[in-house]
Amino acid sequence: MTKVRSRPPEGFPKRRARARRRALLLGFLAALVPLLILLGLQYRWLTELEESSRVAREASLGTYLDAIAKNVGYGTWKEAEWSLSVSATALKPEYEGKLAKHFTKVSNELSGSRTYFVVSFGDPAKISLYDFETKSMVKAAESPRIQAFYAAAVPWIVRGRMERRVEKPEPEGFRDDPEMRLMIRPLVDDESRLVGLAGMTLDPDHYRDNVLPSAFEEVLGKQPDLVATVWNQRGERMIGPEDEDSGNRERTIRRLPKPFDDWKVSIHSPTSTPEQWARANFLFNLTLSAVLALVLLGGIGLALRTASREMHLSEMKSDFVSNVSHELRTPLSSIRVFGEFMRLDRVTDAAKVREYGEYIETESRRLTQLIDNILDFSRIESGGKVYHRELCDLEELVAGALKTFEVRLRQKGFRVYLERPEADEPLLLNADPGALVQAVCNLIDNAVKYSNGGQEIQVTIERRGDPETGEAVVSVRDHGIGISREEQKHIFDRFHRVGTGLVHDVRGAGLGLSIVQHIVEAHGGRVDVKSDLGRGSTFSLHFPLEPTGETVDEEKP
Secondary structure, three states: OOOOOOOOOOOHHHHHHHHHHHHHHHHHHHHHHHHHHHHHHHHHHHHHHHHHHHHHHHHHHHHHHHHHHHHHHHHHHHHHHHHOOOOHHHHOHHHHHHHHHHHHHHHHHOOOEEEEEEEEOOOOOEEEEEEOOOOEEEEOOOOHHHHHHHHHHHHHHHHHHOOOEOOOOOOEEEEEEOOEEEEEEEEEOOOOEEEEEEEEEEOHHHHHHHHHHHHHHHHHOOOOOOEEEEEOOOOOEEEOOOOOOHHHHOOEEEEOOOOOOOOEEEEEOOOOOHHHHHHHHHHHHHHHHHHHHHHHHHHHHHHHHHHHHHHHHHHHHHHHHHHHHHHHHHHHHHHHHHHHHHHOOOOOOHHHHHHHHHHHHHHHHHHHHHHHHHHHHHHHHHOOOOEEEEEEEHHHHHHHHHHHOHHHHHHHOOEEEEEOOOOOOOOEEEEOHHHHHHHHHHHHHHHHHOOOOOOEEEEEEEEEOOOOOOEEEEEEEEOOOOOOHHHHOOOOOOOOOOOOHHHHOOOOOOOHHHHHHHHHHHOOOEEEEEEEOOOEEEEEEEEEOOOOOOOOOEEEO
C-alpha cells in the first residue's frame, strides 16, 4: 500500500490570508460605522450648540448690561434716599435752619448734585433753594431752572390735591430737559398725605467720569475681553474706545434708569461678535471631536494591526508545530527502519551495512541540525545566545559544512561546485566556528529542499575590498524554484515560509534563514539574496575579515 501525504489545496495560504484580512476589515468597519454615525450626530449637536451659544452670549451680555444699569440706578437711588431724607415739618419756615444744615452736611460728603430744593404744596406752591455759598435756604426767583422744578412737581401737586395717600415715599428720577436731571422724593405728613417734595439736580459730568466707570469696573472687572460704550442723548460717544468697527459688533444695548434714561450703554468684545464667538467655539469643539476621532481610529487600527499580527503569528506557530513534527518524525522513522534491518541481521553484505550506516548518520545529522536550529532560536528569542569566538579559517569552515552534507548530497544525486580564492593567504575571521558552519548548513539545506529538480549547487568563497578592511563572502547558489521579490522582504522573518505550491511538499520549520541572519549580524556581517522565480536563488554571507593573525578567544552575546 502506498502512503500519500495529504496537502492543502493550491493557494491555501493566500486564501487563508485573504480570509484573515476580510475578518479584520469587517472588524474595522464594525468600529468605523458607529464612529461615523456618532461624528454625524456630534456635528448636528455642535451646530445646534452654536446657535444656542450665540443666544447665550447675547443673553450674557444683556445680563451684564442689566447689572450695570441696576448698579447705576441703585447708586443714584441710594444717594437720593440719603440726601432727600427730610420730614414734612422741614417745610415750615421755622425749620429752615435745620433743613439748611442737612443739605450742608450732604453737600460736604457727596459731589453728584448741583442743587437741592424743596417744594411746598401750598396755594400757590412755593420753592426754596439751598444756597451753597451762604449755606442757607433762599426763596427761588423765576428762572428756567425753577420752571423745571415746577414741571417735576406738578404731577405730585395734582395727586396731593386729589388727596391720594403715599404709604412709602421713594425717590424717583425725572428728566424734562437734558441739562436738568432731577431726583425727587415726596414728603408726606403723619396721615400719609402729600404736602411737598424734596429734590436735587444731578451732575452729568460726575456720572460720566465717576459713577459709570465705577459700575463698569464692578461688573466687568473679571471680564477683560468685554468693553462698555456709552452714548449721550445726541448719539455722541461719551465712554468707550474710538473703534470704527466696534459699531458692527455692538448688538446688545440698554438704557440707563431715570433721570439718565436718554443715555445708552452697550457691551461688545473687541475681537469678536456673539456670532463669531459662537463660531469659534463650534470650530474648536469640531476640531477636538475630529482629533479624538482620529486618535480613536488610530487606536482601532493599531489594535487590529496587532490582532492581525497575532493571528498571523498563531498561524505560523501552528504550521511550525506541524512542520517540526514531520521533520522530526521523518529522520527518526528512517533511523528506526535501518536499525531494525541491522538488528534482525537482514543485511549481511558489508557494502549494504555501510550504506545503511551512512543513511543512519545522514538522518542523525539532519535531526541534530533541526534540533540545533530550534534550540538556537529559543536562545536567540530569550537573548541568551552566546557565541564563543576564535580565529578561524573560512575555507575550512565551509569545507566542514559540505563534509557534513556529503552523504546526503550523494544520495540525492546533487553535484556541488566549490570555488575558492586563488590567493594563498587564508580568509581569517574572528567568529564562532560552530555558528558559521550552522549558517552555511542552513543555506545548503534550503538549496537541497527547494531544488525542484535542479541538482547543482555552487558554493563560492571570495575576498572583496581592501585586505585590511575588506570582507569575506560565502555565496550559495541553487537552480531551484526561486523567490519572488515580494516574498524576499519576509524570508528572514521567523516562521515565514514562501507561499508557493512546492512549500507544501517540502517540510520545514521556517527558522533556518532567521537564524542565519542572526548569526551573520552577530558577527558584524550582513546577508543578501538575489533570486528570480524559476531561476534559482543566491544567498551571500558577508563577514568582516580579521586584519591580524593573533588568536582571539572570547564569549560575546
